[in-house]
Amino acid sequence: MFGVNLSRIYMEIARQYKCQRFDVHSDMSYLGTSPVETLIEFRLPENTQVDQVKLGKIFDKHISNVRYFNFMVENGSIYLMLHFNKKKNKFGIDYEYSLN
Numbered sequence: 001m002f003g004v005n006l007s008r009i010y011m012e013i014a015r016q017y018k019c020q021r022f023d024v025h026s027d028m029s030y031l032g033t034s035p036v037e038t039l040i041e042f043r044l045p046e047n048t049q050v051d052q053v054k055l056g057k058i059f060d061k062h063i064s065n066v067r068y069f070n071f072m073v074e075n076g077s078i079y080l081m082l083h084f085n086k087k088k089n090k091f092g093i094d095y096e097y098s099l100n
Contacts, residue, residue: 003065004082006040012058013078017044035084042078050078 006024013019022042026035044050050073059080063069071080 003063005062008062009058009080010042012062013042013055016054017042017048017050017078019044019078035082037084038082040080040082042080044076044078046076048076 010019010022019042022040024038024040026038028034029036052071052073055071055073055078059069059071063082066082066084069080069082071078073079
């Protein structure tokens, strides 16, 4: 996940919302060399109020090498979905590239 500063994102969420745990799930390309889509679930304590505008700014600041991302807050968790760009080089191998 080149360009996604996960440690900084986790530190910001831990500082503001007392997050103590997160899980990462990835759908890999058919070669298994790079992710196509990644889901990151940040687990929050119950009854935590999340400011979604501020959370979006945190994600904008620390995510740079994805086609697009979206997030949702549901059932005491923040779900962050990352969708990566794919291109093929002259040998037919997929690789990631940045639109930024």
